[in-house]
Amino acid sequence: MSQTRLSALEQTDAFIRRHIGPDAAEQRAMLDTLGVESLDALIAQTVPQSILRQDLLALGAPRSEAEVLSYLKEVASKNQIFTSCIGMGYHGTLTPTVILRNVLENPGWYTAYTPYQPEIAQGRLEALLNFQQLSIDLTGMELASASLLDEATAAAEAMALAKRVAKSKSNLFFIDQDCHPQTISVVRNRAEAFGFEVVIDVVGNLDQYQVFGALFQYPTTWGEIRDLKPLIDQVHAQNALACVAADLLSLVLLTPPGELGADVVFGSAQRFGVPMGYGGPHAAFFATRDAYKRAMPGRIIGVSVDTRGNRALRMALQTREQHIRREKANSNICTAQVLLANIASFYAVYHGPEGLKIIAQRVQRLTAILAAGLEACGIQRSNSHFFDTLTLKVPGQAAAIVARAQAARVNLRLIDADTLGVSLDETSTRTTVQTLLACFAGDQHGQDLEALDAQVAAAGLGIPADLQRQSAFLTHPVFNSYHSETEMLRYIKSLENKDLALNQAMIPLGSCTMKLNATTEMIPITWPEFGQLHPFVPREQAEGYKQMIDELEAMLREITGFDAICMQPNSGAQGEYAGLLAIRKYHESRDEGHRNVCLIPTSAHGTNPASAMMASMRVVLVACDEQGNVDVEDLRQKAADNAENLSCLMITYPSTHGVYEEGIREICDIIHQHGGQVYMDGANLNAQVALSRPADIGADVSHMNLHKTFCIPHGGGGPGMGPIGVKAHLAPFVANHPVVPLEGPNAENDAVSAAPWGSASILPISWTYIALMGAQGLRQATEVAILNANYLAKQLGEAYPVLYSGRNGRVAHECIIDIRPLKAASGISEEDVAKRLMDFGFHAPTMSFPVAGTLMIEPTESESKAELDRFIDAMLTIRAEISRVEKGDWSAEDNPLHNAPHTLADITGDWQRGYSRQEAVFPQPWVAANKFWPSVNRIDNVYGDRNLFCACPPIEAYEG
Structure with missing residues (x-):
């Protein structure tokens, strides 16, 4: 018996076959359906010869998963993890492990898509609603969005909103020079692109300018806590808007900017359980007045009702705002930071208001102890008041202190030769303070932390009395119910169960490319x-x-x-x-x-x-x-x-x-x-x-x-x-x-x-x-994506018109099927088809984009022929159901498409419909094997926009 060569045995560990759904036999079957001899022949029929490459990319051979992880671990080990005291909007945080394992590392959360089909996204919509409530409560504003990209770009969006809604005729935007430098840079860049004028100055000179808006930092980048009310009043006197970049954790202890009169409050939610990650991704929060809701950038989650009158959540107003209004849109934002916003909202749910107070108070107390100790050592502080950041005067000593700190594996903010910044955070401890005192004043600094603690407790050092928060926050039951790990675990799971993600079924969204996110790719x-690296480390x-x-x-x-x-x-x-x-x-x-x-x-x-x-x-x-x-x-x-x-x-x-x-x-x-x-x-x-x-x-x-x-x-x-x-x-x-x-x-x-x-x-x-795919794998992935799309187009083409095709009748990696003729004949719309797919356990394709009345399908290379066939079977079953409406077997109002999706409440209650329960929820036998139950019936979009409500409903709304 001949022995298999080692090279062939090694190929069995190739990642390519794990990423690409159809195996060789399935590919052969699909090619036969298309009447094509080979994959190469299909590509030649599809891709213009004038652009088609014949040679492989210079990316090398595919590598095994074990090999890649080993190599990347070696690369990662070259990063040095120091204690970060740099601040500037990025802080160490502790991600609760129940959230780390069950959200960040859970494909049920990270493989889901934007909740354009809200009936199968009620879990993440609730988590985002919690994020909005968190933002509203801590900022003291009336309305919040479901997150923006980062603090600096949120500042630019605040400026744009101010220009849209301010009654001032000025074209000048004022930026407080005490804002974070990266925020100033991004806003200045955006202003130049918009044709706005910008002035960056001290707030004491604000009255010298006529402006349409102004930007302040609270606390400042140097850690100072200022009463913003007089500045905000100056801005309002000019019919302009006051925009405030705020530290979210500090707002647990500080008077919210909304109570000081701010018009827009934004910032980063990073320190609510999201690692610094060398700069991102992090969710920005963005809150404003209710009067400006139609001028807000990004997404808002709103409360509506379904066809049974039950509470249901959806994206309100700006669902695909930039796609619909195009150049007249409020912003070009097409995504948010949903996964990170959800982590931040779960962090707030898990800790609750009392837990957040303890975290904030501990950070502030440690900072006060450090401030008192440094002062006792003769080191002057620039900021009179502070939450977690000190700016320290060290004439001619900054470089030497930074060197001592780095020798102790601590990073400080080097401002200039005479000035340093120090920021503490949730990860800071007594040891951190002791180390910092030694860095600044030497090992023999002589300061006793217990004595310093007693001193600052008596003096109330740090936050001015008139800016200490008096108002309650996070009073809603959701933030006061899940503080044990058992309860938190079950709450997270209950929300996950309401959502359809890629770990359950194909998500065939055209132009969105919902392909496999492999576990090996996610681990690092x-x-x-x-x-744990701050983005500004050396x-x-x-x-x-x-x-x-x-x-x-x-x-x-x-x-x-x-x-x-x-x-x-x-x-x-x-x-x-x-x-x-x-x-x-x-x-x-x-x-x-x-x-x-x-x-x-x-x-x-x-x-x-x-x-x-x-x-x-x-x-x-x-x-x-x-x-x-x-x-x-x-x-x-x-x-x-x-x-x-x-x-x-x-x-x-x-x-x-x-x-x-x-x-x-x-x-x-x-x-x-x-x-x-x-x-x-x-x-x-x-x-x-x-x-x-x-x-x-x-x-x-x-x-x-x-x-x-x-x-x-x-x-x-x-x-x-x-x-x-x-x-x-x-x-x-x-x-x-x-x-x-x-x-x-x-x-x-x-x-x-x-x-x-x-x-x-x-x-x-x-x-x-x-690295896992290599040149060979990447080419195969693209070819199979094209194969899968053409197979779908072929199998669905007789039932649904394929709107566009290229040379030889081929499509690229996606295809558009036209529902408009069917709607004209039956009254069944593309939305009815989308909702009916939920009863089969599928997310709908992209609806009404780029052409109204159509569905755009992209299967990607990761879906097997078996999954494609299941989707095809669902779509052909739906086409047969449409035919029954056309023929009059079912009325236009009483049919499984018009009433979709169907929930457990439908089939367990009275059944007075012209079709059976079986037809409603198990339209094909295979559906029962892995039934996904939408948690709500079809949601009333118009009601949600006319009665916009974007915060957590009162507890009475949960009854029943």
Whole structure:
């Protein structure tokens, strides 16, 4: 008997076969259905020959999971974990392990998608509602959103909101120079793009300016606690808005800004259980007045009712606001930080108001003890009052003290040669204080902590009496019921059970790429070596991060063909904005700053017009032909008409119509001939990887949705990462950072996000995916994604018209089925189909985007043929049900589609319907094997918007 060679045995450990759903036999069966000889033949029929690569990417061979984790652990070990006392909006925190294991590490939470189908998302919607209540209570405001990207970009959104709603005619925005430097940089960058004027000054000079809004930090970046009311009154006297960046934990003890008259209050919820992670991802909170609800950026979770009149949650007002209103949207934000907001909300639920008080009081007491001890040692403090941060005067001694601190594995904030900052946090202990006293005053400092504690307790050192919080917070039962681990575990599980995630069924959302987020890819993000670093640590302490990021950038350059990568944008829409800013600055460098026209085909991704608006570009739409392709002649004409002012083209490739444009190279050439740049939206990059490269096609800049193509999970609606690739001529014009200057971009460039490398702690996910797949695996993944999409289109095509197809009748990685003819014949809408799919245990495809009345399906490469067939069976069953409505077997109002989804309450109550319980909840025998029960019936969207309620309902609402 012959022996198998070792090389063949080693292949059995390949990750590729675990990531790609269909095995060889299933692929063969699907190819036979399509009448295609091979996968190569299908790709040749589908992808334009003018862009199709034949050679493999220079990424090396696939590696095993064990090998990759071992290597990455070695890389991570090069990061040094010091005690962080840097502050500046980033603080050490303790993630309760019940939340770590059951939320952050649980695919039931991290593989869910944005709750566009709320009936199967009631769990994460409740957790987000809790986050909103937390934000409302601690800020003292009336309304809060379900999170933004980070504190600095939230500040920029606050400025934009102020401009939208302020009655002041001024174009000037005031920034308190005592704000965090990264916040100032991001706001200044956004203001320049919007055409706003900005002044950065001391608050004492506020009365010298006429403004539409002002930004204050509370406490300041130096730790000072100021009474903001007089400043806010000055702002209001000008019919302007007062925006306050606040520290969330400090608000447990401080008078809320809302009680001082603030109009917008925002900040980071990072220190509510979310590791620093070298800068992110972290959820920003954003709260404002009820009067400004329709001007708010991002998402709001609201309370509505279902068809039974029961309480039900949904996204209110801005469900897909930027896709619908496009360039007239409040913001281009297409995602949030849902997973991180949920962790923060669970942290508040677990600790409750009393637990949070203890944490905040302990942080403040330790800071007061440190302040008293340093003062006794003769070290002067700049800030009279404080919560957790001290700014200390050490004339000529700063460098020496920093060196002593680093020898003790402590990081301080080096402000200048004479000044240092120290911030304490939840992880600080008596030992931390002792170490800091030794760093500043030597080992023989002679201070006794117990005596200092008695001293500060008697003096009430730190928070001024008139700014100590008097109002109650987190009084709702949800924050006062789950303080034992048993109860918390069950509460988290009860919410998880209400949600459909990728660990239960395929989520076939077109343009959203819900593929496998492999466990091996996820493991490194909870390693302390990645999680516990402050983003502003000295570079030598983050060598592991540098190596991992450099390697990931090299991978992405090879995959896209670009010359440089900017990792800073922390969402796809943020990447669009960052890319457009680079284009704008490039034109300005050539004395062509007047170029401001952005051509956008109607087939482009929905956020594109909103992003162009944020860069102060004038949007000119380009038509598409009947096949869904860009109308090249219309593009040619509009490029010529606007040649003098043409800035760029924003194009999605393949288009959101699910086809590869045959004329993509010609399209790019036309733009370049007229002096413009090509921005290629990377939303559909999963159909390009290893088959073509954006830069080779003609793109000058493109963002990469790492949370789509490169496996960072969607987390129920975030986190995301949207780094941009640029050609060499644009590389100097991408974002830099004021605290950690980056190599490559011009030094004067401002930031687009708060942290230098965006949400750095989730970058290991994408690094691991690419390392596991290698060049061979990435190509197979793209090919199978195209195979799966064409198989679905073929199997559904006779029952549902496929709206667009390319050459040879093929689609790309997704397809659009048209429900409009069926609606005309039966009255059954695309929404009815979407809700009915829930009864089969499926999430619906993307509904009514990019074309109203349609469903856009993207199966990805991770779904097996068996799962595709199950979905096909569900869709064909639904088509048969529609036929019964068409024929009059069921009335337009009494049929399983119109009444979907069906709940346990439906089948256990009286049944007075024209179809059976069996037809309602077990429409096919296989449904019963793994039945998913929606927890509510169909939700009334109109009621929710007309009766907007965005906080936790009173306890009476939970009865029954």
